Amino acid sequence: MSANSNDAASTVSSDNSPATGPRRRGILGSLREFGPGIIAVLAMMGAGDLVTASVSGSNYGYNLMWLLAASLLIRFVIVNIMGRYQVLNLKNQSIMEGYRDVARWYPWAIGIAAVISGHLLNGYMVRGAGEALAEIFTVGDPFLWSCILVVASIFVICKNVYKTIESIMKLLLAMMTVVFLGLAIYSVPDVGEIVRGTVGFGIPDNTGAIGVFAVALSLIGAVAGSMANFLYPYYVRDKGWRGVGFKKLQRNDILFGISSAIVISLSIWVVGAEILRPNGIEVTNLDDISQALSIHLGAVGGVIFYLGAFGILYSSVVGFANGFPKIIVDCLHIIRPARRERYGDHFEDDPSFKWFSLFILISPIIWAFPGMPGFVTMAVFVTGLQAVVVPLVAIGLLILANKKSHFGEHKANLFENIILVLTTLLTIWVTIQVVIGWF
Known part of the structure; x- marks a missing residue:
């Protein structure tokens, strides 16, 4: 698959401006062209959003809704x-090459973080997806279904076909939106409470099975700070968008993806606040969420939830196994330039891409073994751990986004700079609160 494959209607001239841009199309035509944002956002969402949104809603009602709104805004900006x-830089670089220009140790730090994050993030995605399939089919145990899921996924990711993955993600997005939005509408949410929780900036009492600051850190890590945010520019690269003619399409693409995430995350939160919380159910595993739905909708309610849960989890399994190796191989090529000269700019041509992909897909099966940490506990811990890299990512991006030598007239504006600075400060503050809570 070439980096400029698919339906990119552009060739790039020597000054990095497109000879032609994307063909002008109506709304439906633009929706058909969208893809990188859908793939990246669904991979980013995963269990982190599913768990932290439902835990927050069930434990704290709408009191932390402002943090969800802030996190999604941060994610969009980053x-x-x-x-x-990826579309407009003057040096025709990947995002990782740009970070290398900020500091030479960035490819080492982010490459290592990508290997660890890919393994841990897919660890609870595979476990949770196995649990969902076991509940849907009512035969076999979750570990067996996790193994079946991994084996089946090998045939998807080893094709390295962008279009195939894009089609799968669009189907999963449609299914998830219908399932979770339908459940949220069924619960008849209190719109006034949603508004107050979104603009109130309140910190609720430290109640529930999981501490409020741990939940807050997990929410920031799941939504704003995940290493999965690096996947998007690589999917843009695969789509072949390059040059100023694609600037608007790229922005609308990620805006559509983030908007979809807002609908799904808000819907999950509403289910937690309106269905789980009134029934006194604290979320410690997936079955806790489906239990409340079964009370209201019978057995079909549980099945409906698990279908949505499987969609949100499996989209991440595929997205991570295909996306994280791109980041890792790019870092490897920057550290070892001779390797790029040997295999070229097409990451999938490097044999290490296949091995990293298989590692990120297969190694997480160890977390599905009986007796390993619970799905929800692992999800909150790992997504909270992701928030630790937020300052690293945000500070590097803040410097890179203001390099006129790289970005030219498209460098970060005042609003974007403010968001990046506040993101770093917010994450450091919440992390300190978590550490204080440990002692």
Whole structure:
């Protein structure tokens, strides 16, 4: 698959401006062209959003809703700048080459973080997806279904066909949106409470099975700070969008993806606040969420939830196994330039891509063994751990996004710079609160 494959209607001239841009199309035509944002956002969402949104809603009602809104805004700013860099940077670089220009140790740090994050993130995605399939089919145990899921996924990711993955993700997005939005509408949410929780900036009492600051850190890590944010510029690269003619399409693409995430995350939160919380159910595993739905909708309610849960989890399994190796191989090529000269700019041509992909897909099966940490506990811990890299990512992006030598007139604006600075400060503050809570 070439980096400029698919339906990119552009060739790039020597000054990095497109000879032609994407063909003008109506709304439906633009929706058909969208893809990188859908793939990246569904991979980013995963269990982190499913668990932290439901835990927050069930434990704290709408009191932390402002943090969800802030996190999604942060994600849009970070990921949009990364995508814009891929489309418009004056040096025709990948995002990781840009970070290398900020500091030479960045490819080492982010490459190692990508290997660890890919393994841990897919660890609870595979476990949770196995649990969902076991509940849907009512035969076999979750570990067996996790193994079946991994084996089946090998045939998807080893094709390295962008279009195939894009089609799968669009189907899963449609299914998830219908399932979770339908459940949220069924619960008849209190719109006034949603508004107050979104603009109130309140910190509720530290109640529930999981501490409020741990939940807050997990929410920031799941939504704003995940290493998965780096996936988007690589999917933009695969799509072949390059040059100023694609600037608007790229922005609308990630805006559509983030908007979809808002609908799904808000819907999951509403289910937690309106269905789980009134029934006194604290979320410690997937079955806790389906239990409340079964009370209201019978057995079909549980099945409906598990279908949505499987969609949100499996989209991440595929997205991570295909996306994280791109980041890792790019870092490897920057550290070892001779390897890029040997295999070229097409990451999938490097044999290490296949091995990293298989590692990120297969090694997480160890977390599905009986007796390993519970799905929800692992999800909150790992997504919270992701938030630790937020300052590293945000500070590097803040410097890169303001390099006129790289970005030219498209460098970060005042609003984007403010968001990046506040993101770093917010994450450091919440992390300190978590550490204080440990002692």
